[in-house]
Amino acid sequence: MTKIGIIRCDNNLDSCPMTGCFTCLQDKKQGFSGYEHTTLTGVMTCHCPGDDVVAKAKILKAKGADVIHLCTCLFSKRTEGKAWSLGNGFCNHADEMARRIAQEAGITCIKGSAHLPKGYTPETFSPATAQA
């Protein structure tokens, strides 16, 4: 059983109840397709400019999370055709946040949750490989 923590963006707090994220986690699809069994440890909200994201990741880790996923909407945007494409998400530095989470909180961080952009493979930032 993989215990998963999710970090979302407060810019989307009042618009999305994370239905896609939770459904995909439960069904092991999209960003969660690599797991055999999943359970949700919890969700934390990151506030711009993201200075507190490592602290949020540490809380999720302390609550038992094995891995943290950043919501897809941080780094992707829904197009008019309703497909999602990379870029223009709520956060301009999702890569930097994922790297800091891996390095400073010591937990693997994966970019992606629901409705992955076509051709996008979720990027994994592991504590062992995150660069300073």
Ligand code: SF4
């Ligand atoms: S990734 Fe999709 S479902 Fe998850 S919080 Fe963002 S908009 Fe909502």
